[in-house]
Amino acid sequence: xxxxxxxxxxxxxxxxxxxxxxxxxxxxxxxxxxxxxxxxxxxxxxxxxxxxxxxxxxxxxxxxxxxxxxxxxxxxxxxxxxxxxxxxxxxxxxxxxxxxxxxxxxxxxxxxxxxxxxxxxxxxxxxxxxxxxxxxxxxxxxxxxxxxxxxxxxxxxxxxxxxxxxxxxxxxxxxxxxxxxxxxxxxxxxxxxxxxxxxxxxxxxxxxxxxxxxxxxxxxxxxxxxxxxxxxxxxxxxxxxxxxxxxxxxxxxxxxxxxxxxxxxxxx
Ligand SMILES: C[S@@+](CC[C@H](N)C(=O)[O-])C[C@H]1O[C@@H](n2cnc3c(N)ncnc32)[C@H](O)[C@@H]1O
Numbered sequence: 042x043x044x045x046x047x048x049x050x051x052x053x054x055x056x057x058x059x060x061x062x063x064x065x066x067x068x069x070x071x072x073x074x075x076x077x078x079x080x081x082x083x084x085x086x087x088x089x090x091x092x093x094x095x096x097x098x099x100x101x102x103x104x105x106x107x108x109x110x111x112x113x114x115x116x117x118x119x120x121x122x123x124x125x126x127x128x129x130x131x132x133x134x135x136x137x138x139x140x141x142x143x144x145x146x147x148x149x150x151x152x153x154x155x156x157x158x159x160x161x162x163x164x165x166x167x168x169x170x171x172x173x174x175x176x177x178x179x180x181x182x183x184x185x186x187x188x189x190x191x192x193x194x195x196x197x198x199x200x201x202x203x204x205x206x207x208x209x210x211x212x213x214x215x216x217x218x219x220x221x222x223x224x225x226x227x228x229x230x231x232x233x234x235x236x237x238x239x240x241x242x243x244x245x246x247x248x249x250x251x252x253x254x255x256x257x258x259x260x261x262x263x264x265x266x267x268x269x270x271x272x273x274x275x276x277x278x279x280x281x282x283x284x285x286x287x288x289x290x291x292x293x294x295x296x297x298x299x300x301x302x303x304x305x306x307x308x309x
């Protein structure tokens with residue numbers, strides 16, 4: 042039996058470190074987002090922010106020939122990221138570093154593309170896009186996934202869950218306006234299908250958490266942690282038509298003028 046008083050953050054890392062992805066997503070959706078970018082063959086430098094162990098990064102590396110740098114807060118994820126890059130013989134052009142996506146160690150206009158799956162909501166969609174913009178060259182792309190409202194019905198339980206997790210949800214139209222205000226032209230938005238949450242994330246996470254509940258049997262922190270995640274799964278199965286992860290793709294506009302966003306009328 043392990044230390045029953047393991048911290049919540051250590052549990053989160055231990056539960057996620059062996060998973061292909063640390064949040065909802067899939068290779069197919071990463072590739073679908075990439076298809077909205079022109080001139081992929083000219084992309085020389087990419088930053089993947091909140092990269093985790095690099096599930097999506099390795100997919101990007103299979104389609105982009107340039108260098109990719111992954112940034113994540115946690116050393117454990119970055120160690121797994123660099124191991125994964127090495128296993129795929131990508132270590133010469135795919136590197137992970139520990140850092141915060143709110144305080145990046147990069148030069149202005151250093152990147153052709155900034156990617157971020159499942160992470161921007163930790164600092165706020167508009168805040169993140171606004172800060173990251175200077176690191177992109179003019180006409181460089183940004184592609185992020187962010188949990189968003191998909192309908193006009195905003196169930197209170199979901200609102201509360203996501204506020205407590207650190208960020209509220211906004212509608213797709215609101216986020217597209219925010220992207221434009223932050224200095225990008227809107228390119229595309231689409232919703233991730235349900236299997237990105239279920240088969241690709243909840244199912245492997247539940248298996249990892251089963252092992253944790255055995256390892257730390259009787260620990261209050263582990264019980265509360267797993268209960269919280271089960272609640273997330275229940276909420277998703279109850280309300281999944283109303284919210285989801287949406288991929289947003291934008292292109293850095295010249296100049297700094299903050300444009301009024303256009304109304305978004307289509308389905309994501
Ligand atoms: C939901 S996971 C997504 C990981 C990966 N992009 C994926 O889709 O599988 C969010 C990631 O963002 C990282 N993260 C959260 N806040 C961060 C910050 N301020 N700076 C850098 N990384 C952060 C977490 O450590 C975690 O790896």
